Amino acid sequence: MSVTDYSAKNSILTCKRLQGATDARQRPESHTSVCEQADNKADVVPCDRLPKSPPFVIPIFIAHQGCPHQCLFCNQRSITGASEGMVTAQAVQETIRTQLAWPRRYPTAPVQVAFYGGSFTGLDLERQRELLGAVQPFLATGQVREIRLSTRPDYVTPEIALFLREHGVGIVELGAQSLDDRVLAASGRGHTAAQVKAAVACLKEEGLQVGLQLMLGLPGDNTVTALASGRQAADLEPDMVRLYPCLVISGSPLAELYHQGQYQPLSLNRAVAMAGRLWLIFKAHNIPVVRMGLQPSASLEKTVLAGPYHPAFGELVLSRIFFNQVRAKLSSRRLHQPHRLTLAKADESIYRGRGNANVKRLGALGLLEGVETVFSASQARQTVQVAAIAS
Numbered sequence: 606m607s608v609t610d611y612s613a614k615n616s617i618l619t620c621k622r623l624q625g626a627t628d629a630r631q632r633p634e635s636h637t638s639v640c641e642q643a644d645n646k647a648d649v650v651p652c653d654r655l656p657k658s659p660p661f662v663i664p665i666f667i668a669h670q671g672c673p674h675q676c677l678f679c680n681q682r683s684i685t686g687a688s689e690g691m692v693t694a695q696a697v698q699e700t701i702r703t704q705l706a707w708p709r710r711y712p713t714a715p716v717q718v719a720f721y722g723g724s725f726t727g728l729d730l731e732r733q734r735e736l737l738g739a740v741q742p743f744l745a746t747g748q749v750r751e752i753r754l755s756t757r758p759d760y761v762t763p764e765i766a767l768f769l770r771e772h773g774v775g776i777v778e779l780g781a782q783s784l785d786d787r788v789l790a791a792s793g794r795g796h797t798a799a800q801v802k803a804a805v806a807c808l809k810e811e812g813l814q815v816g817l818q819l820m821l822g823l824p825g826d827n828t829v830t831a832l833a834s835g836r837q838a839a840d841l842e843p844d845m846v847r848l849y850p851c852l853v854i855s856g857s858p859l860a861e862l863y864h865q866g867q868y869q870p871l872s873l874n875r876a877v878a879m880a881g882r883l884w885l886i887f888k889a890h891n892i893p894v895v896r897m898g899l900q901p902s903a904s905l906e907k908t909v910l911a912g913p914y915h916p917a918f919g920e921l922v923l924s925r926i927f928f929n930q931v932r933a934k935l936s937s938r939r940l941h942q943p944h945r946l947t948l949a950k951a952d953e954s955i956y957r958g959r960g961n962a963n964v965k966r967l968g969a970l971g972l973l974e975g976v977e978t979v980f981s982a983s984q985a986r987q988t989v990q991v992a993a994i995a996s
């Protein structure tokens with residue numbers, strides 16, 4: 606399981622894991638409120654390995670089954686005993702039929718059914734069969750391309766990976782959180798880095814795509830361990846990564862440690878810097894970081910006691926990366942000669958930063974003197990070009 610937003614909004618959803626790219630656009634509000642996760646907007650980072658159009662994801666929330674673990678950052682105890690409306694196979698099929706009938710922005714985009722809300726492979730095997738079986742008719746007709754789900758690394762074995770593949774699962778997201786055993790132990794995760802690696806190997810062996818979720822600023826984590834985790838995660842060659850800063854959620858054991866002064870969350874500035882360094886590691890390996898920071902929601906904001914929460918965390922990270930890249934390039938140019946700074950048109954707002962902050966900072970440093978800035982539709986995303994202009 607992974608990062609969670611534990612606000613129950615209806616009888617189906619009792620523990621929302623932040624998983625999956627969900628095309629919530631064009632959906633009625635009542636449905637977007639059920640799955641507020643990835644939205645493929647600013648936090649989705651351009652990468653050669655990303656599909657041209659985002660998948661159309663049909664989210665299915667499975668009832669929280671009572672996790673036997675107690676990760677420090679998780680407040681599952683506060684929801685224990687909450688309504689556990691069991692999603693039936695019939696309900697799964699009705700949801701799929703309903704959502705397939707909705708108009709889509711990208712009609713040819715592949716359709717995925719995503720099971721959120723728990724460690725799927727921790728469910729009883731019969732229950733897994735029931736849920737996956739409900740999707741089979743849609744897979745058979747080609748209306749649904751594949752199934753995606755999330756789980757814990759220690760709930761994956763070669764047999765489970767085979768079972769998933771045989772039932773049409775194409776993507777499994779693992780809540781790895783860290784690849785440092787001391788950090789994992791200090792965070793009460795209940796699994797090791799070796800189990801993360803073994804799980805990735807099992808899933809890849811079966812040809813499944815693998816997503817890894819990492820948290821920054823867990824107990825015992827620091828810049829060194831976070832970067833080492835990022836490098837190890839990149840070496841595992843996942844198909845996608847999500848980065849979440851650790852937040853202090855009301856009702857979690859971490860909240861108690863925080864109140865006792867035994868845990869200090871990352872500042873927003875540090876979390877942004879750390880996420881930026883990890884993003885660059887994954888970028889160097891051509892691994893898409895499909896989300897940075899939790900999907901903002903009113904319910905999340907109510908439960909966050911402390912920590913680097915920002916509704917546009919991913920945008921802050923990308924903006925910081927741009928600032929650093931542009932500053933480095935402009936600092937090394939020959940002074941007293943006009944230059945042209947070229948950026949992708951689609952990157953303009955991220956380059957500028959919130960409130961034009963990046964431009965103001967570059968200007969204050971004197972780096973924009975004699976610089977003509979061009980936003981070009983032909984410039985590749987996430988690239989910065991600085992060239993001298995012939996005088």
Ligand code: SF4
Binds near residue numbers: 609672674680
């Ligand atoms: S305790 Fe850990 S594994 Fe269990 S639900 Fe919470 S985050 Fe997931």
